[in-house]
Amino acid sequence: MKIFLLFLLFIFPVNAIRLTSIIRLSNLIDHTCKQTPYYELCVSTLKSNPKSADADICGLAKIIVTSLDSKASDALDQINDLLQDELTLDPATEQALGVCAERYNVILNGDIPQTMAALDTGNYKFAQKGTNDAAVEVSACEKEFTGKSKSPLYELNKEVRRISIVAAAIVKVIINS
């Protein structure tokens, strides 16, 4: 069977090339995501964006960063909603939420633009810095809530952190390629 296929490949080289490049493209997502610590998250995020169909690895990185941006936005919205609810907030939580707002502001207005500009211009180490820093900011936010059973931002922080780690991992693949 294998030999038959090989035979076909020899006879139809053009088709073979097209076939392998189609395989290569859809494999790019798989191959790239395998080099991140959160394969499922990586694949689902990429596949849910139609641009991933014909993106190169730099394009894939940008898709992840776009997703990071929207998740971080959601987190900041959530923080603001929680802060509106002054009456039920204790001072410690209020303060922690304030710090988290600061951190998320930096992710949205510092890390992400820096990362996008770096990916666009090919100065990838600054994309690495931006994505790594996003994870640091999220961790710092989460740590504001130690002592509580679960921080009100736990799930969101986890998502944002994971997607920024995926982004950083993909940038590392770009640098090393």
Add this chain to the structure above:
Amino acid sequence: MADTNPFLPVTSSGYTHLPDESHQTNAPVIRRRRPFKEHLIVVIGLLALGLFVAFIGYKASSNGHVHDNENGSFQALSREPQTNPLVSRGPTTGVSEKANRVRGPKSSQHASRGPAAGVSEKSNLVGNNLRSYPWDISMLSWQRTSFHFQPEKNWMNDPNGPMFYKGWYHFFYQYNPKGAVWGNIVWGHAVSKDLINWMHLPLAIVSDKWYDINGVWTGSATILPDGQVIMLYTGCTNESVQVQNLAYPADASDPLLINWVKYSNNPVLVPPPGINDKDFRDPTTAWLTAEGKWRIIIGSKMGREGIALVYDTNDFKTYEIEGILHAVPGTGMWECVDLFPVSTEESNGLATLANGPGVKHVIKASLDDDRNDYYAIGTYYDKNHTWVPNNPSIDIGIGIRYDYGIFYAAKTFYDQDKERRILWGWIGESDSEAADVKKGWASLQSIPRTILMDRKTGTNLIQWPVEEVESLRVNNTDFDRVEMKAGETIPLDVGLATQLDIIAEFEIDKEALDKAVESNETFSCEGSGGAAERGALGPFGVLVLADETLAEQTPVYFYIVKAKDGFFKTFFCTDKSRSSEATDVNKQIYGSFVPVLEGENLSMRILVDHSIIESFAQGGRSCITARTYPTKAIHEAARVFLFNNATNASVTASLKIWQMDSADFQIYPNDATRQLSVFTSILILAAYLSCIEKFIW
């Protein structure tokens, strides 16, 4: 108040003649004049306004980098337009509108801190020390250095185009005028007479052409034999292609070289076939080949192989690609390549065109892969534009680093005035970007270092802070032959310990060396447990930026291992693992093996300048630059200690410690001139207005 202008009486005729020019009367014309007092009041008012404006102007230009802020929250900081370092984005960057709203005005109220001293008691009750440390103004403002080069605010990275010209050391640098993160890169500029005290000048090159609109990136200066200055730099085009551009001073007779002109036919070089658009940057200083052409190299990569491309030119406008100077597999993209000669016989620096017997050539590359600067010493063959390393096993990118800490994009230049080669290195931050944004700045440059071949080992370069830094030394304290038993820590009383120059020599007791057991131990600073991990023959050294309780400390130390063949291997490390109680800062341990020759004592030099610690072992044979962000060991609470954490050896140490004065950083035009000019112009305006007034009336 009585009406001083009574209504004109109504005459019986019911009609009053209006004053008429044709009515020539003999009555004297009485013109109403404003009293002198009113003039004076107006003039004084304008003068007061002028003083006020001048005062405001002075305050705005002074080095108040972290703006004093009653509540300490950086929400308030980001609301002030001129200090808002956050880049605003739009829908074009693919970001939803929603995210563009400035967030959390409410949270700034709630996050209000108490008095400037720090966080109120109340909030401390909640967390334990796992809590992310809230950076307050006192901690952040302390981080700013006093004698290292940095702009007044915002982000800086690579050193660019350093040179000595018409009596001034010129320094350019990658700069973001809009914020404390990388982006919008242009060239900053500063000048100095001594590499230590600086005058900040206006931006030299900005991104105003299609060929550098996405970034005015790194480049180098070449001074031609006739004194002309050529600047070559990488521009990132509107389509994100990396190209090389030519610029030169607008006025060569201006020693400050304030204004620059871009060549009308830029770019002069575009990525050649086979080289990716995004792998072509950082042109070097040029040197003359034997054929009389100017030669530069540009780093790049092919696949995973880092390479240096060679270009020749007669006029810096048109070039011929000659080929590849050298390549090393597996090293990835070579950024900021540098090639320079070193003398194997003399102890002075060499001009870039030097060649011949007694001269070797160093190639250095900044590896994008791991953000470290590597060098290798070898032989340059001018005719066939190649270079061969002395020792291929420690070739570029796989051998020796300039510095084992945070030190990148380094660049040398030849100081023809003092005949030395000088090295600049970019020292980034290792804290969170939120802290950088909060404090309003990011990055430093190392103290410039002279760089020479280490003639004793023949394998290393020696780097040493320029001697001009010693002019800042004050208040010397000597500690002579202090003996430390195994496990001892000794405080050293030097007074204020945030700006120091420490020179220390150590002798480990010979008996311990003889008795030590040989081991196969493969030690590395990074992989070790730091200064707390005790061995038979180390660690021992100095603790800097340590608080009294040693809750925070940064050890700089030696660690000796006795290898299987009876030879000793010495390692030199800086341990940041306990440098700060904050959890959002880097806490790696840096360092490397350092060659120690027969008969040499162990010696180290440490420059402490707030959040930067530059350490040098064996006269500069191995260097480590570290950034630290203590929360307690700051201001008057910072201390220095001597320590010996070896289990089996006593160590004798002798130290000379100086406090360091702060360097002078001026702004061009300098503060006094600016104040004076604002005040004078207001004065002139006031005088002018009061004169005008006089004539009107």
